[in-house]
Amino acid sequence: MARPKPRKGPLLGLHRHLRRGPISEEGWSQLVAKDRRWEASYRGRWSHDKVVRSTHGVNCTGSCSWKVYVKDGLVTWETQATDYPSTGPDMPEYEPRGCPRGASFSWYIYSPLRLKRPYVRGTLLALFRQQRERLGDPVEAWASIVDDPEVARAYKRERGRGGFVRASWDDAVDLIAAAHVHTIKRDGPDRVAGFSPIPAMSMASYAAGARFYSLIGGVVLSFYDWYADLPPSSPQTFGDQTDVPESGDWWNAGYLLVWGTNLPTTRTPDAHFMTEARYRGQKVVVVSPDYAEHTKFADHWLAAQPGTDGALAMAMGHVILKEFHVDRSTPYFQQYARRYTDMPLLVTLRERDGVHVPDRLLRASDLDPASEVENGDWKPVLIDERSGEPVVPNGSVGHRYGAPGEWNLRLDGVQPMLSLHEHADEQVAVDLPRFDVGDGEHGGIMRRGVPARRVGGHLVTTVLDLTLAQYGVGRPGLPGDWPTDYDDPQPHTPAWQEAITGVDRRLAARVAREFARNAERTDGRSMICMGAGTNHWFHSDQTYRTFLALVLMCGCQGVNGGGWAHYVGQEKVRPLAGLQTLAFATDWSRPPRHQSATPFFYLASEQWRYEHIRPADHASPLGRGLLDGKHVADVNALAARLGWLPSYPSFDRNPLDLVDEAQASGASVADHVVRELREGRLHFACEDPGAPGNHPKVMTIWRANLLGSSGKGHEYFLKHLLGTSESAVRAQETPPEWRPQDVRWRDEAAEGKLDLLTTIDFRMTSTAIFSDVVLPAATWYEKHDLSTTDLHPFVHTFNPAVSPAWESKTDWQAFERIATRFSELAERHLGVRRDLVVAPLGHDSPDEIAQPLGEVRDWRAGECEPIPGRTMPKLIVVERDYPAVAAKWAALGPLVEQLGTQIKGTSWDASEEVEHLRAHCGAVRGGIADGRPSLRRVEDACEAILSLSGTTNGRLSVAGFRALEKTCGVPMAHLATGSEDLRISFADAQVQPRTVMTSPEWSGIEAHGRRYSPFTINVECDKPWHTLSGRQQLYVDHSWMLELGEGLPAYRPPLRYTAIFGDQGARDGSQRKELTLQYLTPHSKWSIHSEYQDNVHMLTLFRGGGMLWISVEDAAELQIADNDWVESYNRNGVVALRATVSQRIPQGTCLMYHAKDRNVGVPLTELQGRRGGTDNSLTRIVMKPTHFIGGYAQLSFGFNYYGPTGSQRDEVTVLRKRESKVVYE
């Protein structure tokens, strides 16, 4: 690596003078007469042969550049690089970046935890070898094992229980490839799945496997939604997956609310921007139930009860609306709201029981139903204050897919009317739901009023008028019940929230007022940092929308130093276009099989069979019963058949065979499939997840610890997906009357669904322990790769400090071997096939205007015709040349030029880049990829990612903006002017971290030292958001959103688990004292998920194993002393661990830091005598029906963009002290 730049610090220029006096023979000298030659010994320890730049591919947003020190061919230690490009003279730099976890990484390389060789469970390997010998063919050998239920059952039950033996790479890969080939042949490629998260943390390693799975038609599983890190509020409000400020932009905020993200712990390298901005005059307010690390830096600590944050935010909104929008008008806020939010849009009011309830947005098609307005159902309406007439503003999704040049936010002289209060035809009472009352989830009703007019035959009001009603901010003349002042305990006043959150009402009001006033005086520089603490709840989308409402009310979004700053799991692949091209092999075939992981695992691990929460339970008391009688699995089945969400495996038939059948029948594939479905001969696989043919059969996990970290419902995974005997599930199955209508219930629950589970890792996690095959991966100091994050604007490289140790291989090498062997075996068993991909209606494509007005029409129920791509999924035939998979995998395919690159609806032609790559990487000679740029070397794959992205290749950025200008009709290419000739190569980034460029792949402007803040392009160039209205939406009008009473932001409390499930105690007849506690699983200080929690340095720095943090009061109640062994259990499982007693924990709450794996120091439980589980032994997947919605503008499917999230924070657990001796075996 390059030498660090010379520093000019006052101390550091002096080193020559630190050697004073006469020079001794070894170069050291001294003034005193004392013999100091011994000092050479420590100098000897501080010496090394080389320093190599690398980083850590862990699932955090650090993306830190590190110096790795090598001595005598061994990695010794690491320290942070400090040579980041400067942020300029008037703000802190990004150096150093890196935390204690990263600083301890080198321990892994030579530790006994390291996987050194391939391992296969002995019984399985012996079987495979024996059958292969007998049959002479690995595929037939595999078939003979898995097609014999008794044999299969036997090896599956042994999963996790030791007994690994060493295997050669050849044998292990042979087995893996044979399993893939056999499964594709027998059941179809959609029975094969790969799981690997977060490409940003090591893009090529991610792409290695994702590319293989995409080429064979395998299922690539999502992660962001599955981890519950995806904030569905972001697509709901912004039409964007997530886009947030880089940490350096915190520096620009004048007011910082830190709400659910513990910055020092989870954003360790960035926290200094917060601590330092305080000196610049920033006020910091922390909302947190516990006195956590970030609380130390707050000026005020608002100790809201867990999960009640939405109530606090609603009250803050009440104060802001009243003081800044009603009592006086704030010009900046008004001008912002008019142009960039949906507040002036008109909402229809529907009569219900003599009063009104809000319904859908008024559309252009409502104004004159006879007229032929293009996409009139997709264009909302507002009233022009000047003319008093309804106007259809530019910028809605209807304009996006209509005549070019009108998708923009220009107002062209129109002054949108925010409120009808002084222009109303009548004052109308409206009923609105509230969820803070009642025992169940339904809540109650409050009556408020809005000013209304009749437009296009509909009674309408504005979104702002409805919002004021929702928040309880009254105005003269309106009907309904309104709070009289802040001390009135009606929703949503400061006094109202105090009863729920425990936060002093005056303090809540003070913070709200300061937040808004700061935004008023700084044109929006008020920011809210948010994260897992508020996002991992079942109703986190609603909680987040209450936060987003605050930033929209105050004009903070799209402003440097302002807006939302969502920090959990939101890693950003800055060179996104290139990564997507490589990872999903869209250079060879489209589309890939992208699957929402949450419903996938819900079915795969049979958690649906234990469901006790019905979709209709979440409905508003004002709902129409749209979800009545449905089970969550029914909602999933509906989403699959309406094209809302992907659902793989798709049908109860091999998709390869389906195409052959269609061909044989002479019909088109689409017609054939529709007919088969209609006539009941073909079924969606998700309608019978227990059927043996519908199971996922083969799964590979790399760069992940599914079981020991992210697997909500851990014990269900063990029981049903893996079939091991080690499961601790204690739950009852769904009672007969609540079972699904459209999904088949089998008396016998499936166990051991997977035939093969493979893990590729460098350490022995519980996922590896429970796998059939484990392949040893190279560590992060042993390979080339790329890393980026949204916390900073740089591209980092991984570089090998040493070669992969023992028999480990990089992910790139491992998948090349798998692909190669797969292709060899495919010659005989698969050949060239045609595959039917059942694809959902996608966001950022014309699909998203398929199902108008937010109405749900089910073709199965005869409510509409089944039309692929409109009322049901798209049916797309893709050719699979299976013997050519390896050749395609290792070369950049021709669709880059033939079809161009699509990124968030923007496209560009990268032909020039292909030429460049052909020269740079070399061309493949011979075979299907003849003449294509080679990707065999991982450095070349990295180069391709950088070359094909606008953030790292200015030419493409300009091309993308030019294309966007045509759609929008506003100038944008100037954003990238000056960068046309700039290109970041892999070699450049090896020398020094490189700063990326402004690109249409993202929504912020980052040029000339400006910090990245999302949506600054939208605000400054009038580019619409990717929502229905093109504006940021407070109001979301899909009929299911309204059914749940969530058209507007609202406070929804944590799910009332105690009421739903009753007593979850030990029930072992012992009469021992127990307590039921709220169970929180925040991110740990001593690990990044499960990474590092098994590292001796981290274990040493905090107590050596899993701990449950409990309050002083609860500890006293159960007579638990600090460090006592305890047990925590509920219907889902049991965990054995020790207690940490602390005054920083509120009574009634316990904390188990997330992703404590079961492989280090975990004893057998007292309750069941099994290994004591992980934090996810106490959780289970719970899904919200609104997250299944699709085919409707921003509520359309995108991979990791919209879909059900795997929340876990609402859970409760039962605690008691352990009495019996701790045993491990």
Add this chain to the structure above:
Amino acid sequence: MTIRAQVGMVMNLDKCIGCHTCSVTCKQVWTDRPGAEYMWFNDVETKPGVGYPKRWEDQEQWRGGWELDRKGRLRLKAGGKLRKLLSIFANPDLPTLDDYYEPWTYDFEQLVDAPRQRHDPVARARSRITGEQLDEISWGPNWEDNLAGSPERIHHDPLTVGIEDQVKAQYEQAFMMYLPRICEHCLNPSCVASCPSGAMYKREEDGIVLVDQQKCRSWRFCVSGCPYKKVYFNHRSGKAEKCTLCYPRIEQGQPTICSETCVGRIRYLGLVLYDVDRVEAAASVPDEHDLLEAQRSVFLDPSDPLVRAQALADGVPEDWIDAAIRSPVYLLAMKYRVALPLHPEYRTLPMVWYVPPLSPIASTLETDGYEADPDEVFSAVDDPDAMRVPVDYLANLLAAGDGEVIRGVLRRLAAMRHHMRKREVLGEHDDSRPRAVGMTSQEVEDLYRLLAIAKYEDRY
């Protein structure tokens, strides 16, 4: 007057995020080897807490540092040479391994090597001292992280003595801060004075205190003599070892490992010129509250022409003097007076100083909500006595119990925030806040740059 140069450090506790990166990088470079497993040349403690080793601050127990005898003369708290000689084979003031912790590892091999068995394999803990399995891990170098176990131990923290009513293990009153610690490289090091073998010395050119690994004879009086418990005994080599202020790096023009890897950017390294001849007198002032000013009086103003001349005469090179003028340590300790020595009452004249932390307003004092002026966001925030960390607690740590010293520093920090908010956030200019704390606007803005912008070359 005899002038020497000393490399000193300032840690801004107000910025410390308690992440322990400093500890880990230091550990990996210096003490990740047999005999040193339990040693953390750099550790970070959550306060309130008893620390590492337990209750290290209780000198009634450990008898480290100096005290004044009845005649007002400085002497080692552990006693003079005679007492040393009498106890040379049984030093009564040594911490045991339990006071530090018993280092451990795990049987990770089991995870791969386990034969077919009933349950999934697990790696069990094993002592790195005895090699025995450890089913009960009961203490570690950071056992009290983030107030863990605090209710049982909060009043074992020596800093809470006399202020028990202000420091309670109650949710409503919770507060915490972090204290990263290395060797203090004192001007008046009691460890050096305690060593019977002459193995310890303070380097004349830069003041770094070291244990000669050839001369050390394992008496361990340095371990007990150091009131900060920052000299350790290597049970494998039989030698005392301690933080070397990374002299092999300092000599190469690199900051210490703990400084460069501090991701909170809290550490400053710098040269201070001082008068060796005044050290003993400064350490001997009768009133503990005068020790801070006494130590400051030992530091010399490198901009003073007389000091410059004498320093040159004493062999300090010219560019060292220039470096001392730009030294962030000198600026923070002397010019802006926001940095304070750790436990000045130990009379060692320590050279690692700390900026005390601000903390949230205690909830009972912040409820002027409905009436508060939203433009005065720091109202109540700038009152040191309204903050959660009790002033007296900080005073016991950094000011020999003198709360006024702490208040003075916290008020300066608050004035900086007020002033900068006006200038940077609201675009207004107003000198009133700096004046109220006896500073000019320019000084406050310079202090802001040093604490907030803190570029690499400004920190070291």
